[in-house]
Amino acid sequence: MSDTQEINSGLEGVVVAETSLSMIDGQNGILRYRGYDIDDLAQTTSFEEIMYLLWFGSLPTSSQLEDLKARLRSHRQLSPAVKSVLSSLPTTGAPIDAMRAATTAMAMEDPDERSLDADDVQERAIRMAAAFPAMLAAYIRLREGKNIVEPHKELGEAGNFLYMLTGEEPTELQSNAFNCYLILVAEHSMNASTFSGRVTFSTITDLYSAVSAALGCLKGDAHGGANARAMEMLLDIGTKENVEPYIEESLKIKRRLMGIGHRVYRARDPRAKHLMGFSESVAEQKGDRTWHDVAVRLEDLTNEHPFFTERKLYPNVEFYSAPLLYSLGIPIDAMPAAFAISRIVGWTANLNEQLPGMRLIRPQARYTGPETAEFKPIDQRG
Numbered sequence: 001m002s003d004t005q006e007i008n009s010g011l012e013g014v015v016v017a018e019t020s021l022s023m024i025d026g027q028n029g030i031l032r033y034r035g036y037d038i039d040d041l042a043q044t045t046s047f048e049e050i051m052y053l054l055w056f057g058s059l060p061t062s063s064q065l066e067d068l069k070a071r072l073r074s075h076r077q078l079s080p081a082v083k084s085v086l087s088s089l090p091t092t093g094a095p096i097d098a099m100r101a102a103t104t105a106m107a108m109e110d111p112d113e114r115s116l117d118a119d120d121v122q123e124r125a126i127r128m129a130a131a132f133p134a135m136l137a138a139y140i141r142l143r144e145g146k147n148i149v150e151p152h153k154e155l156g157e158a159g160n161f162l163y164m165l166t167g168e169e170p171t172e173l174q175s176n177a178f179n180c181y182l183i184l185v186a187e188h189s190m191n192a193s194t195f196s197g198r199v200t201f202s203t204i205t206d207l208y209s210a211v212s213a214a215l216g217c218l219k220g221d222a223h224g225g226a227n228a229r230a231m232e233m234l235l236d237i238g239t240k241e242n243v244e245p246y247i248e249e250s251l252k253i254k255r256r257l258m259g260i261g262h263r264v265y266r267a268r269d270p271r272a273k274h275l276m277g278f279s280e281s282v283a284e285q286k287g288d289r290t291w292h293d294v295a296v297r298l299e300d301l302t303n304e305h306p307f308f309t310e311r312k313l314y315p316n317v318e319f320y321s322a323p324l325l326y327s328l329g330i331p332i333d334a335m336p337a338a339f340a341i342s343r344i345v346g347w348t349a350n351l352n353e354q355l356p357g358m359r360l361i362r363p364q365a366r367y368t369g370p371e372t373a374e375f376k377p378i379d380q381r382g
């Protein structure tokens with residue numbers, strides 16, 4: 001690499017692949033999955049339809065959808081090895097770490113773990129996506145000393161997760177709200193976790209390893225960990241009256257408001273309005289609007305504040321996900337893992353898309369250390 005070659009900090013603006021999965025127009029706040037506007041999909045489809053769309057390229061017919069649902073149902077059950085790993089993990093860790101451990105156990109049980117045949121990769125994508133909600137619900141219950149709830153035979157992906165988490169069938173509203181959440185976070189172009197999955201896969205390793213890398217990346221506060229951080233922030237603020245001083249103090253001490261800002265969007269994240277709506281209705285049904293109202297107040301005040309308007313900092317997907325997931329009873333530390341049970345679809349769709357003509361992703365760094373250094377044996381140093 002020459003000394004004059006520009007370094008793109010954070011790879012901002014660098015195009016690393018072609019994709020037909022999703023398109024983001026950050027200036028205008030538009031997100032499309034395979035050409036379909038997210039607004040048309042968010043509240044009128046099931047998560048399973050979006051899985052089909054992302055994995056197989058078109059919205060399914062009724063029989064294609066039934067077939068996919070049956071395949072998912074047949075893989076919802078966790079194997080004894082995965083259950084045993086989940087039950088022996090420390091109860092103090094992050095649920096998304098438990099999912100990484102369980103993903104590794106799935107890989108080690110799979111005799112064709114290394115197959116890169118496109119059909120095999122797709123089959124494993126379905127198996128992982130089917131198992132992820134069960135893994136997360138199981139870990140949360142086990143660490144609380146409760147029994148694992150086996151999957152429901154009738155409920156769809158969203159309702160079944162909430163059922164396995166609580167042991168009770170969710171209300172229709174709760175199920176619809178979580179379904180919408182899963183749809184909205186399923187895929188998002190070359191986000192950091194998708195990129196890390198693609199980098200890992202490009203070394204010609206297995207799908208499980210690529211997904212494990214993506215899980216580790218999603219956990220970060222600048223990415224999927226922001227939903228938990230945003231909820232902690234809302235709890236820290238406590239009341240609507242405290243929002244204004246909290247913002248002022250944050251600006252003074254340079255503390256970021258979680259769930260605000262985005263690398264690509266310079267407008268409000270198009271997913272926020274759907275999450276805001278469900279955050280409100282689920283909170284209403286639960287009889288506690290506190291956290292929704294604190295979030296709305298915070299958005300209103302940032303929309304009037306020059307620091308945020310000048311920098312075009314608006315709520316991202318995590319902002320209203322936080323009070324919504326909280327009202328749905330998902331523990332705060334499990335929120336990044338709840339994100340993963342949807343994004344597994346986007347990751348695996350990307351990895352399958354990457355397969356034909358896959359090339360090792362290996363960028364360069366500009367060396368800034370000494371040009372040469374004189375070597376001395378250990379007894380002559382110091």
Ligand SMILES: CC(C)(COP(=O)(O)OP(=O)(O)OC[C@H]1O[C@@H](n2cnc3c(N)ncnc32)[C@H](O)[C@@H]1OP(=O)(O)O)[C@@H](O)C(=O)NCCC(=O)NCCS
Binds near residue numbers: 258
């Ligand atoms: C998402 C995020 C990492 C994008 O970061 P980025 O594209 O690298 O943007 P930068 O860190 O360069 O920030 C640009 C400016 O906006 C400010 N800024 C960005 N996000 C901010 C936030 N949430 N609160 C306060 N200020 C913020 C930065 O301080 C910087 O200000 P400056 O120009 O005076 O230095 C960032 O907005 C953030 O940390 N948000 C909070 C975490 C979050 O919600 N993540 C989930 C993303 S979906």
